[in-house]
Amino acid sequence: MSFLVARDLRKTYGPVTALADIGLDVEEGEFVTLLGPSGSGKTTLLMAIAGFTRPDSGTISLAGRDITGVEPEDRDFGFVFQGYALFPHMSVADNIAFPLKVRKWDRARVDARVEEMLGTVGLADLARRKPRELSGGQQQRVAIARALAFHPKILLLDEPLSALDRTLRETMQRELKRLHRQTGVTFLYVTHDQEEAIAMSDRIAVFQKGRIVQVGAPRDLYYAPSTRFVAGFLGVNNLVDARLVRGADGAVEIEALGARVALPPGKVADLPEGPATVFMRPEDIALEPTPGEPALAIAGTVADVSFVGSFDLVVIEPRGGPEITAHLPADRTRALPVGAPITVFVRADAIGVVPNT
Amino acid sequence: MSAPALHAAPRRRESTPLGRAVAKVFAVGLPWLLLGFLFLPVLVLVPVALTDREYLSLPEHGLSLQHFASLTEWETGWLPSMMTSLVIAAIATVVSVSAAAAYALGAWALTGWWPSLTRVMLLAPLIVPPIIYAVGIFKLWARFSMIDTYPGVIIVHVVLCLPFAILAIGASLAQLDPRLIQAARSLGARPPTVFYKVILPNVTPGIAAGAVFAFVTSWDEITVTLFITSRAVETLPRRIFTGIADSVDPALAAISAVLLAVTLLALAARTFWFDRSQSP
Numbered sequence: 001m002s003f004l005v006a007r008d009l010r011k012t013y014g015p016v017t018a019l020a021d022i023g024l025d026v027e028e029g030e031f032v033t034l035l036g037p038s039g040s041g042k043t044t045l046l047m048a049i050a051g052f053t054r055p056d057s058g059t060i061s062l063a064g065r066d067i068t069g070v071e072p073e074d075r076d077f078g079f080v081f082q083g084y085a086l087f088p089h090m091s092v093a094d095n096i097a098f099p100l101k102v103r104k105w106d107r108a109r110v111d112a113r114v115e116e117m118l119g120t121v122g123l124a125d126l127a128r129r130k131p132r133e134l135s136g137g138q139q140q141r142v143a144i145a146r147a148l149a150f151h152p153k154i155l156l157l158d159e160p161l162s163a164l165d166r167t168l169r170e171t172m173q174r175e176l177k178r179l180h181r182q183t184g185v186t187f188l189y190v191t192h193d194q195e196e197a198i199a200m201s202d203r204i205a206v207f208q209k210g211r212i213v214q215v216g217a218p219r220d221l222y223y224a225p226s227t228r229f230v231a232g233f234l235g236v237n238n239l240v241d242a243r244l245v246r247g248a249d250g251a252v253e254i255e256a257l258g259a260r261v262a263l264p265p266g267k268v269a270d271l272p273e274g275p276a277t278v279f280m281r282p283e284d285i286a287l288e289p290t291p292g293e294p295a296l297a298i299a300g301t302v303a304d305v306s307f308v309g310s311f312d313l314v315v316i317e318p319r320g321g322p323e324i325t326a327h328l329p330a331d332r333t334r335a336l337p338v339g340a341p342i343t344v345f346v347r348a349d350a351i352g353v354v355p356n357t
Numbered sequence: 358m359s360a361p362a363l364h365a366a367p368r369r370r371e372s373t374p375l376g377r378a379v380a381k382v383f384a385v386g387l388p389w390l391l392l393g394f395l396f397l398p399v400l401v402l403v404p405v406a407l408t409d410r411e412y413l414s415l416p417e418h419g420l421s422l423q424h425f426a427s428l429t430e431w432e433t434g435w436l437p438s439m440m441t442s443l444v445i446a447a448i449a450t451v452v453s454v455s456a457a458a459a460y461a462l463g464a465w466a467l468t469g470w471w472p473s474l475t476r477v478m479l480l481a482p483l484i485v486p487p488i489i490y491a492v493g494i495f496k497l498w499a500r501f502s503m504i505d506t507y508p509g510v511i512i513v514h515v516v517l518c519l520p521f522a523i524l525a526i527g528a529s530l531a532q533l534d535p536r537l538i539q540a541a542r543s544l545g546a547r548p549p550t551v552f553y554k555v556i557l558p559n560v561t562p563g564i565a566a567g568a569v570f571a572f573v574t575s576w577d578e579i580t581v582t583l584f585i586t587s588r589a590v591e592t593l594p595r596r597i598f599t600g601i602a603d604s605v606d607p608a609l610a611a612i613s614a615v616l617l618a619v620t621l622l623a624l625a626a627r628t629f630w631f632d633r634s635q636s637p
Contacts, residue, residue, distance in 0.1 A: 052539055072542045079543035085536040089558045098554075099544035150545065 001064055003028035003186060004049070004154060009058035011044055018044040019055065020210040026154075031180050031187040033197040035233070036207025042190045043158060045207075049188065050156050051075050062153065078147030078155040078185075082162060084139045086131040092142050093118070093127040099150040117145040120179070137168045144179065154186045161196065173199055194234050198222065206230050228354050231279045238285075238324040242278040244271055244353065254278060254296070254353060258320030261296040261348050268353045277354050282313075284350035285326035295345040298324070302340050305333050316342060399617060406610035413605045424611040435612055438596035445507070445592060446575035449514035453571045456515075457522035458564055462556065465530045466538060476527075480520045487517075487580040495584040505589045510582060514575040521574055522567035529563025 002025035011019040018041050026032050034042035047053035049060055051072035059068045067075060087095050093114050100110045118124045121141035131139055140160060147155055157176075161169045177200055180187050191197055197204050198218040205215045206229075214226045225231035232239050242256035252263045256278045268276075280296075289295040300318035307313075312333040314326045326344055328336075336342065408414050409421040428435045460479065464472035482490070494513055495504070503509035533556075541551045579594040586595055593612075600609050 050539075050543060052542075072539070073545050073547055075543075076545070077543060079540065081536050081540060083534055083536060085534050085540035087537065087541075087555055088533070098541070098546070102545045102550060146544065156543075 002026060003030075003063060004188075005059075005061045006045070006049065007059050007061075009045065009048060009055045009060070011048065011053065011055045017210045019048070019058075022058070022210075022212055024205055024212060024215070026186060026188065028186055029184050031177075031189065031200060031202045033189045033191060033201040033204045034207060035191060035194060035197040035204050037192055037233075040207035041210040042192075042205075042207045044210075046156055046158055046188065046190045049154075050077055050079055076150070076153050078150070078152035080140075080143050080147050080155065080157040080160045082159045084131075084143040084160075086139055086142055086146070088131055091128050091130060092123060092134070095131070095142055096146045096149050099146065103150060113149055117149045120148075120182070121145045121175075136164055137172065140164065140172060141175075144176070148179070148183060148185065152185060154188055157187065157189045159191055160189075161191075162193075169196070176200060198234065206233060223352075225279070225352065225354060228277045228356065231277070231352065231354050236282055236325070238280045238282065240278045240280070240321055240324065241356070242276050242353070244268065244273055244276045246273045254351065256296065256321070257298045257300075257318040257324075259296050259298055261294050261351070263351065263353070264349050267349070271353060271355065275356050277356050279352045279354065280324065280346045280350065282325045282327045285324070285328070285344050285346055287328060287332055287344060289345040290347055294348040296348065296351060297343055297345055299341070299343045302336050302338050302342050304338060305336055316344060399613075402610045402613045402617065405607060406614040408607050408610075410607070413607055413610060424607040425615070427608050428611055428615065433608065434591075434596060435593075435608065438591045438593045441591055442576055442593040445510055445514060445590075446572050448511050449518050449575040450568050450571040452511070453515045453518035454522045454526075454564060454568050457519055457526050457567055457571075458560070461523055461526040461530055462560075464527075465533070466535060476523070479523055482517050483520045491581040491584040494581060498585050504585055505587045507590055509585055510590050510592070513581050513585065514578060517578060517581070518571035518574045521570035525567035525570055526560060526563040529560050529566070533559050 004024075004026040006022055006024045009019050009022040011017075020041075022041070022045055024032075024045070034045060036042045044053060048055050051067075051070060055068070059066055061067060062075075087098065090098065096114045096117050097110050100113055105113070114127070115124070118127055121144060123138060123141055123145070126134065126138065131142065134142065143160070144155075160176075161172050164172060173196060176187070176189075189197075189200065201218055203215060203217055204221055205212045206221065207213070208229050214221060214230045216224075221230060221234050225234060228239060231237055240256050242254050245253045245255060247253065250265065252265075252268055253260055254263055254276075285298075289297070298316070298318050300316045302314060303317045303323060304315040305312055307330065308327075310330075311327040312330045314328050314333060314336065316324050316326060318324060404415055405413060406424055407420040407422070408416045408424070409419050410417060427433050431437065460475075464476065498504045498509050503512075537555055537559075538551055541555045546554065577594060578592075579598060582592055582595055583598065586592065591599075597609060597612065600606060
């Protein structure tokens, strides 16, 4: 049995269903991210695990023990809040010492642990400062140090990086990964930022309308999304309506954007014939077919070209469908004025197929 | 407002020197006029309090402290009415601040429609004209035989003090993140610890400010008190009011001068301490 187990969790607020029969298993020491758009239920699940929200039905258990009815103060879970929620009247050191004093640690042990945590998050010089005298990133570190100081069984983090600017966010992502490795504590992380989720997590649970639609390692979700929603939410993706055609000998063909290609065997074993959704990543779209490999040839016109750096972002208007974006080498796009006809190729094995709904 | 209109306004004002002169007269003159009307009557009390005569007048042959001395005599009635005001103000402050703190904390920690609605109800005493409240409460207290009793006056003062206490405590809570409670609980703190170690230290300045406002409100209250008291409960403002109506005792000026001195001292102390505690 897993370390943290949520079973059949249900929570409604009036007519709104925040959690619809959620089930989630987290192993000890894992870094699991709850990912989804706002209002999809990810924060409600985190609050239920923390004990601040009582689910209408279902159970939460930790190491085999049912903790559904346990008060938050008795759960021993660290919690890092979106606005940090540091105690404004206490110094940095006193903030970190708070959970230890509450647990009646003796003075010497508290002091040693506070110093250790200050060192871990790199704030040893700022121990005597008040939270309002710190930058956002520093406050964040204090909040993390405070939540980790008492050796929590799990660390819950609610969009902790959303208030920071982009460069600081990337630094803090690496910092959090380091802290996770270093402490071995189980991290349960809520975010709506898919890049953040992909960069940090061992596993990601994708939320949609109060349900978990897919759980898996970032790579699995990225390359093998199970629904159109997951395919669209993880990474930039071209989603295109298509038709699946099964031949008599087990061959499968896909028809999209006015073109047709045979898919490698076994790619879409469980999908029926008929309408489906195809996804193609911008980096998999090329100006030439790879020799010896079947490819979907999409003919259209250039709608826009923008310079991004290592490649150009080209928007193509295919003859038979919605716009798609492609990452093309910058030295080749000079010959592509807006309005020019173009044909691009997508290798058959780079094409993903998911059900339409 | 459109952009051209915004630009046009200052140009028109600059272009007429007469308009500028008039504006200057008002900008400089009005505050001085106000100061004059406010402080001259107050300051004139000081020489009057030092008069050597037996009626309200400016000193004629020399200065005298006899009227200050008379304040300290129990029989003249000044000390008893001061005690009455002090007791009423102290009780009204403790009751109204406790109630206001409990209410403000509840409204802060909980969400929903009720805090904003009840807040308007509790701030109503600020809106209702005191004279109307006075007439109403007079009729009500007459029915319950509460006229001229301590509980009657204290209840009225608590009602009048509440909005000030709520505003002061609410202002200090408004800057506080309600998630502090959740943060403290997630760190293992039980409700008493959350209250005494996390919330209370952050609202103490607000509670102190609320207490000062409440005390001053009660100490100073005259309109409603005048209607619901007669002989048994005589607060200091009431004693001064009746004093000026039916006597010309210069002790009136003396008590006013004392109150003025206390106010100035309190103001100076506040400025001194506040400025000190603000700078690190």
